[in-house]
Structures are given as C-alpha cells and as structure tokens.
Amino acid sequence: MITQETVDRIRHFEDSRFPVVSVYARVEVDPSRRNGFRTRLNGLLNEVRAKADDTSVDHDIRMSLRADMVRIEEAAGRERPDPGTVAFFSCAGRDFFEEVALPRPVRDGIFLDATPWIRPLVATLDEYHRTCAVLIDKSRVRVWEFHLDEMREIEKSRDPRLRKPHHRTAATLVESHVRNKADELSKRHYRRVAAMLDDLFRDGGFELLVVGGPAFEVPAFAACLSREVRSRIAGTFTVDMDSATPAEVREQVSAIVGRFDRAEERRLVDEAMEAAATGRPVALGLPAGLWAGSVAAARTLLVQEGEVAPGVVCDQDGWLALTGETCPFCGQAVRKTPDVIDELVAAVIAEGGSVNHVAADTRLNGQVTAAMLRFPLPAGPGMEQ
Ligand SMILES: [Zn+2]
Numbered sequence: 001m002i003t004q005e006t007v008d009r010i011r012h013f014e015d016s017r018f019p020v021v022s023v024y025a026r027v028e029v030d031p032s033r034r035n036g037f038r039t040r041l042n043g044l045l046n047e048v049r050a051k052a053d054d055t056s057v058d059h060d061i062r063m064s065l066r067a068d069m070v071r072i073e074e075a076a077g078r079e080r081p082d083p084g085t086v087a088f089f090s091c092a093g094r095d096f097f098e099e100v101a102l103p104r105p106v107r108d109g110i111f112l113d114a115t116p117w118i119r120p121l122v123a124t125l126d127e128y129h130r131t132c133a134v135l136i137d138k139s140r141v142r143v144w145e146f147h148l149d150e151m152r153e154i155e156k157s158r159d160p161r162l163r164k165p166h167h168r169t170a171a172t173l174v175e176s177h178v179r180n181k182a183d184e185l186s187k188r189h190y191r192r193v194a195a196m197l198d199d200l201f202r203d204g205g206f207e208l209l210v211v212g213g214p215a216f217e218v219p220a221f222a223a224c225l226s227r228e229v230r231s232r233i234a235g236t237f238t239v240d241m242d243s244a245t246p247a248e249v250r251e252q253v254s255a256i257v258g259r260f261d262r263a264e265e266r267r268l269v270d271e272a273m274e275a276a277a278t279g280r281p282v283a284l285g286l287p288a289g290l291w292a293g294s295v296a297a298a299r300t301l302l303v304q305e306g307e308v309a310p311g312v313v314c315d316q317d318g319w320l321a322l323t324g325e326t327c328p329f330c331g332q333a334v335r336k337t338p339d340v341i342d343e344l345v346a347a348v349i350a351e352g353g354s355v356n357h358v359a360a361d362t363r364l365n366g367q368v369t370a371a372m373l374r375f376p377l378p379a380g381p382g383m384e385q
Pocket of ligand 1: 316317318319327328330331332
C-alpha cells in the first residue's frame, strides 16, 4: 500500500557516500506467471552485483551494496497476492529500507544513485484521487470510498419513511396525491444524503464524486447537492441498484476517474501552451525546466509519463542540467544521475510546487516537460534568452 507518508519518508532521505538501490518490478496479473517477478528482479540486480564486485569501488560501499541485495532478495521471496508493482529502496550503509506496493504496473527499472528514484511513486499518487462513489435511488443509498484502488463501503441505508409509501396511503388518496407524497419523501431522502456528503467532503479529504443510479434519479439527486459538492462531480452513470455489484461499481468509477484525469492533463497542457503563447512565464522543454528547478521558479510542473533523461545535479545548491562537469553556482564537481527528471520532480515538490504526470497524448509529447513559473526565468548557464 502506498501512502503520502511513505513517499515523504523516502523523499526526505538525505544523500551520503552510500548509494541507494531503487528497484521497481512488475507483479503479473496472472498468478501462474508471478514467478517472473523474482526472475526479473534478480536480473535487474545484476547492475548492483557488478558494482559490488568492482574492486575499484571503496570497500564499505561494496559491503553496503551486498547487504542491499541480500535484503531485497529476502523481501522479494514473500508471497505477492496483488498484481501491480513492488518497489524497494535500500541503502544498507545508512540502515535505510522501504518496500512499497503500487496498485498499477510501472516499467521495471533499477537506479543506483545518491537519492531514491521516486518518480513512479509521485506519478502514482497524483494519479489516484480520493473519490467518493454514491449509488442512489428514491429510497436507498450506498456510499463507497475509493483510494489507490482500495474500495471501502462507508454507508448503506434505506430511508425508513420510504418503505412502500403507497400501502399506507393508497386506500385514501388519489394516485397523483400518492405520487406527490412519494416525491416529497424522496426529496427528503436526497437532502439527507446531500447533507451527509457535505460532512464527508469537509472531513474526509475527498477530491471527486461519482454518482450512479436510475437515469431519472441521478439529476434529481444532483440538484439537491450543495454547490461545493456538486462541483466535485467527475461523472455519473446509470445503474440498477438491485443488480449492481461492487465490481461493476468499481469498473464504472475507475473509467470515469480515468477520463477525468486525461481531461485534466489536457487542460493543464493547454493552459501551459496558452500561457507561453501570451508571454506569461512558462519553461517549455527539459533544459528550461531544469533551469527553472535550479532557481526554485516552478509552480506547476508537467512531465510526460515514462520519459527518462540522464543528467547532472549539484547537491550543494540544487543546480540541475543535462550535462556539465562543475556547478556554475559553487564551482564544485557535479553528481551524475541516471534520471535528472526525477531530481527535478523532487526539487519542485520540495519547493512547494505541484507535479503532474501526463499520460494523455498532448502537445507536451515533444517537450518532455513544461513548467508554469512563479517568476520569469533569469538568464542562466546554457539558456539563451
Ligand atoms: Zn553548486
């Protein structure tokens, strides 16, 4: 299970002379192929093995790497009941070890670096919004919480006043009266549920709402929601409450949230391109993005999902670039990193900015990154103005 706390703990790891092994390996959906996980992981660890055997590397660093391999192999031997990805972060020299299960597939990869490789974690967290799903009809309601592919039912009820209302009244009232009475009761039911959602959204940290139910009831219910809760609706779907299974609800909700995410990504990319076209401060492309990250200028960073780029970083003052031997700020030798985009993501988050990974096909494709800036970029090394 991946949580914000775990990601923060891994992100705050301070670098030392000992490298961190970060390794991600997919766990197959098909249980009969799960053994592939250990085989692939073992293959990935070859890179660490080679460095641990390299006599030109300091002895204590080699010892640390050996211990990392032992610990990762040990942890990898455990049963993996859920498909997705498992990530290990290990730096035995600093007595640091974390294991994180991600609910979705991430490309296999191993990184040996001074800091943990966290981009797939950040991308997973920003992709999963805490979502509330409501199934509703005239007299019943079911409410689920969705987060990181976990689904938990938090409310299931039937309004007691609404049980067969026509039995109580049919003998004495004309039919239209009965219908009016029933409408009044279902409205009361909708208002009660709307008040409950107000509380849930205020206290539960929900970002999105998905509503399912009979075609005529969903809009009637939506009309009873407060403006705040209504603005969180990511989508609605039609379903018969008597036959709906949790699996069907999950499928509908994840499709709606997925469409919502892709639309949000396209909106963010359009916003960045529009800002750039009208002269507002935006850094388009990786070189400009790295410079923006170096001077803490990035407010919102958009990253094309799956892109990796080697580069350099100065641990002294955070200078990031694709190439270079020494830092232009302090003159010290830079550290080479297998993925400088990962360093950029960590730097933007550390400066209080937000990061969005873009999986949708957008104009970001050719640019790799786009950063909305807090201020126009100063002229910098390698940046022609
Ligand atoms: Zn420096």
